[in-house]
Amino acid sequence: MNRCPRRFRSPLGQAARSLYQLVTGSLSPDSVEDEFELSTVCHRPEGLEQLQEQTKFTRKELQVLYRGFKNECPSGIVNEENFKQIYSQFFPQGDSSTYATFLFNAFDTNHDGSVSFEDFVAGLSVILRGTTDDRLNWAFNLYDLNKDGCITKEEMLDIMKSIYDMMGKYTYPALREEAPREHVESFFQKMDRNKDGVVTIEEFIESCQKDENIMRSMQLFDNVI
């Protein structure tokens, strides 16, 4: 049942305390006080003007974004669990939790375990309104899991597996075990110029800019907001 908030170190002390509480009839104190202490931390974003300066969104767009954000997360922040839940709604067939974690870490620029509205809007601004270089930078940041400035094959393999996980089981053609690894190999073949086993940011941006497919696909960010 409900335990008293303070815990005695020794079991003897604990037993004595329980006996005392049994006798005086206060064995189950209200634990609602505990709930009150953990009342929701409310995070308020910076002012609209500041956000307008920091991002490339217009005032109206920021307003719309905030209203949606606030509706979903009245406390003003998203933690990892919520983020994963939200993201998984778009991929009903597969398991998007790993990729959502990577995304979360990319959005959470100050690594405090929660994404606030500023983080959210800053990320969106780079992706949707940034230059091609900005977007590629952001993507590189996403892939670089330990943020050390270069992508290793293991990191890329993790990312690739998480993306393939999102496809789920029922795909055509059937997903094989080696599919992500092969994809990683081809990626590295293309990107790793000096064949040193890691892809640095310069190699990444250079290779992507030379790739017409990738450049052409950048248009998919039009009209997102």
Next chain:
Amino acid sequence: MAAGVATWLPFARAAAVGWLPLAQQPLPPAPGVKATRGDEVLVVNVSGRRFETWKNTLDRYPDTLLGSSEKEFFYDADSGEYFFDRDPDMFRHVLNFYRTGRLHCPRQECIQAFDEELAFYGLVPELVGDCCLEEYRDRKKENAERLAEDEEAEQAGDGPSLPAGSSLRQQLWRAFENPHTSTAALVFYYVTGFFIAVSVIANVVETIPCRGPARRPPREQPCGERFPLAFFCMDTACVLIFTGEYLLRLFAAPSRCRFLRSVMSLIDVVAILPYYIGLLVPKNEDVSGAFVTLRVFRVFRIFKFSRHSQGLRILGYTLKSCASELGFLLFSLTMAIIIFATVMFYAEKGTNKTNFTSIPAAFWYTIVTMTTLGYGDMVPSTIAGKIFGSICSLSGVLVIALPVPVIVSNFSRIYHQNQRADKRRAQQKVRLARIRLAKSGTTNAFLQYKQNGGLEDSSSGEEQAPCVRNRSAFEQQHHHLLHCLEKTTCHEFTDELTFSEALGAVSLGGRTSRSTSVSSQPVGPGSLLSSCCPRRAKRRAIRLANSTASVSHGSMQELDTLAGLQRSPAPQSRSSLNAKPHDSLDLNCDSRDFVAAIISIPTPPANTPDESQPSSPGGGGSGASSTLRNSSLGTPCLLPETVKISSL
């Protein structure tokens, strides 16, 4: 700063006139006031109902939504008001908080809705005023308990299917916890229940005196001594089953330490230990006398029934939840007993041949009197004793009656909660089914969209099925997202049916041998460009070359017949497929291509018959090319050149 302080500030500043003459240094200049910041009336439009208030009112609490700059996010420049898409009835209470400083809790609203509104407007629940605080906390606690039950029920009754990779241990544990999941578990459950009953009955019957007919003086003997072997065998069987069950539970428990400390396992241990101790202890008289008393612990086997009976568990839980009240009452009862026993002892001390030989002896009298039992084995004989005895019994009635309503109300609350929990479990199953349906609905919508050729170029728009056009903006964008994922991974979403067909066909097609084909299409690196899966495309092209010259007429016939069973009508005729220059960047997902390609796969996963299949005439040829079009299914990253080569 308190709420109304801002109002009094001008007065306080004016009162500084008293310091003016006394100041030894020039007083600092007044701060520049921004151009006439007179108080303005703000309009807050909550779902159409307009609330108007002074700006100062809202500024009183700057750490809430309305008091801070956060409300600017909700400012509608066209109408000049702050628009919130929330419940206007609840907003009334929020606004009143700003006006009066006290947050009241609406009695007729759901407490969770109220909490959500508070969270939205940035008000902490501690702000609820004292007049409404008690009720608020009670309702919140009730809600929290209900939610906790929900979660427990969810975790406990986790649906009939465990994850596929669950070990024997997990399956066993689940079988123990929820016997309704499998027939074996149910059988085990009933068997153990039966043996508990048998064991308890045997314990009871063992002590009934059986007439021994063979002896001349009909000596009464307890049945246990008359049929020792029978009872011993029954006991052994029961103990064996209980021991086995305990060991299995120990093996299956996810956390063995926690299991060892749990109440049920302790009961199990206590129930079976006496038997083993009895086996070990030798059969000499004095030790076995002490040992016989151990057998009383066998009665604890009856508590094992609590795993089988919901009602027993509820009773146990009730007693546990009333523990504090019961403890206190026990203590006060003890005090009363001691007082009255002392009094009775000293009152009866003078009498000779009295039963009240000591105060502890008087305890028995006090207890029997206070609970209104009145055995009559100890009665006071002096007048003082009788007076105090009557006072004792009267007060006993009052004291004993006190704990009963507490226990009863707790029991009924818990019992009703349990009933609700059962109902909710049923509802939960329905809800889960609905969620699953919605999820598959989304997937099916996407697959349907693809099937109807929605992914074709919009240039061929006239041929699109009408249902494709009727998608909402959200659906369009969501489908685009899924499409992008498909393109990234070079795989496609399908449904379960197609997937299992593909699996079955692959095992079927594996029998056809791979023959070296004559015409190997040179797929140079140039034609691949920088696709996301160049190596795969290359390998597929090689397989393309190697494959199905072995696709014989027979399988072509299969192809034809299968192509006949199409799910959606092909928008184009087969012959036009050859002529049509398709850019294979778009996936061509006619279902017949699906079906046809599946059968023609000789090796997994995405092989297509060689395009240089000369044997069959037009239909077969276009069949080949139509199946070849499916190479684009598996290789959406192949560029037009490769496909055009193959459609020659």
